[in-house]
Amino acid sequence: MHLPHFEITEPRTLDDALLVLSDHEDRIMIKAGGTALIPAMRLGLANPDRVLNISTISDMDKIDRHRDNCISIGANSSLFQVRQSSIIKENFPALVDAVKSISSPSLHHSSSIAGNICQDCRCIYYNQSLTWRALRSKCFKAAGKTCHAVSNGNKCSAVYRGDLAPVLISMSASVVLASFKGKREIPLSQFFKSNGIWPNTLGPAEILTEVVIPIPKSNLKVTFEKVRIRSSLDYAIATGAVSVTTDSEGTCTDCKIVLGALGPGPIESFEAEKIIVGTIPDLAICKRAAKEVINKIHPVANTESTPEHRIELAEFIVVRCLCKALGIGGGD
Numbered sequence: 001m002h003l004p005h006f007e008i009t010e011p012r013t014l015d016d017a018l019l020v021l022s023d024h025e026d027r028i029m030i031k032a033g034g035t036a037l038i039p040a041m042r043l044g045l046a047n048p049d050r051v052l053n054i055s056t057i058s059d060m061d062k063i064d065r066h067r068d069n070c071i072s073i074g075a076n077s078s079l080f081q082v083r084q085s086s087i088i089k090e091n092f093p094a095l096v097d098a099v100k101s102i103s104s105p106s107l108h109h110s111s112s113i114a115g116n117i118c119q120d121c122r123c124i125y126y127n128q129s130l131t132w133r134a135l136r137s138k139c140f141k142a143a144g145k146t147c148h149a150v151s152n153g154n155k156c157s158a159v160y161r162g163d164l165a166p167v168l169i170s171m172s173a174s175v176v177l178a179s180f181k182g183k184r185e186i187p188l189s190q191f192f193k194s195n196g197i198w199p200n201t202l203g204p205a206e207i208l209t210e211v212v213i214p215i216p217k218s219n220l221k222v223t224f225e226k227v228r229i230r231s232s233l234d235y236a237i238a239t240g241a242v243s244v245t246t247d248s249e250g251t252c253t254d255c256k257i258v259l260g261a262l263g264p265g266p267i268e269s270f271e272a273e274k275i276i277v278g279t280i281p282d283l284a285i286c287k288r289a290a291k292e293v294i295n296k297i298h299p300v301a302n303t304e305s306t307p308e309h310r311i312e313l314a315e316f317i318v319v320r321c322l323c324k325a326l327g328i329g330g331g332d
């Protein structure tokens with residue numbers, strides 16, 4: 001599969017990048033490491049006339065404590081840098097777990113944190129070669145009028161399989177988005193719009209420049225779990241992250257339960273969180289919360305596993321994450 005012809009621009013500064021982006025809004029795509037974008041271009045799933053290679057911008061790969069009670073991770077920080085950073089290891093071990101679970105270590109050098117967050121949704125009927133796809137009619141994601149995964153479906157349910165977003169949302173992370181008009185910072189949870197055709201709300205002239213995570217208090221625990229078919233390389237078929245804060249009596253004062261790879265965006269179950277908050281959680285309460293999570297997820301048959309299996313996995317993942325975070329036995 002050959003790469004199609006395209007122009008490339010390699011800016012040195014963010015301002016230069018934003019200028020190019022605003023001049024070519026329609027037919028330009030941002031490339032960081034290219035580990036997701038280039039394969040998509042080879043498959044004919046992304047066809048930009050111009051690629052904006054932002055990996056040449058200096059200063060966008062810093063991991064810093066420069067804000068009050070927050071740590072900032074520059075958009076171009078590689079997954080290798082994130083996983084090796086002592087600040088990240090000390091404050092966010094669950095983020096390191098999530099990074100380690102992604103693809104294979106060799107890809108971590110070129111994969112960026114922003115590219116991971118901004119990756120497109122995937123589907124076994126879509127992430128295929130042109131020849132394979134030519135045998136079927138175009139589906140919604142390819143600007144057609146049908147869905148091959150859901151008979152009589154009226155929307156695209158391609159799956160957001162990025163592993164970092166669920167754990168970052170569970171840690172109340174936000175993202176900084178820059179455009180010529182200035183910068184805006186939004187909670188990462190609001191960055192996603194749960195749409196299989198395109199998963200995020202990034203504007204055509206915007207670049208994600210930073211991921212900002214509040215430094216956790218000592219009574220906050222975060223856990224991450226992922227299930228995939230082959231642990232060496234595959235994307236998740238179900239993933240989840242949980243954060244819990246407890247007081248000195250063991251009562252849970254705050255909880256976030258976020259699932260991934262089960263729909264077109266990360267899914268937070270507020271109802272399940274309410275079951276945990278205000279209790280001194282035990283195994284039974286954790287299992288009740290996990291049962292509640294299932295009401296929020298509606299996977300369809302468009303990954304390597306069945307929807308039924310992925311629902312079971314989601315329940316298992318939530319129980320396991322909660323038990324690990326709360327130090328309760330029996331979660332396996």
Ligand SMILES: Cc1cc2nc3c(=O)[nH]c(=O)nc-3n(C[C@H](O)[C@H](O)[C@H](O)COP(=O)(O)OP(=O)(O)OC[C@H]3O[C@@H](n4cnc5c(N)ncnc54)[C@H](O)[C@@H]3O)c2cc1C
Nearest residue numbers: 032033034035036037103111112114115116118162163208
């Ligand atoms: C074999 C293989 C296995 C993989 N397994 C996993 C997995 O298990 N879990 C997982 O989460 N991912 C997986 N990935 C997906 C992905 O390659 C990585 O997650 C990676 O982190 C993407 O980073 P990148 O810098 O290469 O992104 P790129 O390919 O450069 O970009 C990806 C997308 O993000 C956009 N983008 C990049 N940077 C910015 C920015 N700063 N602002 C706005 N938009 C931006 C691009 O326009 C593009 O749409 C896998 C990829 C491969 C090839």
Ligand code: SF4
Nearest residue numbers: 123139147148156157
């Ligand atoms: S879920 Fe349906 S519309 Fe979306 S990519 Fe898959 S087949 Fe196409």
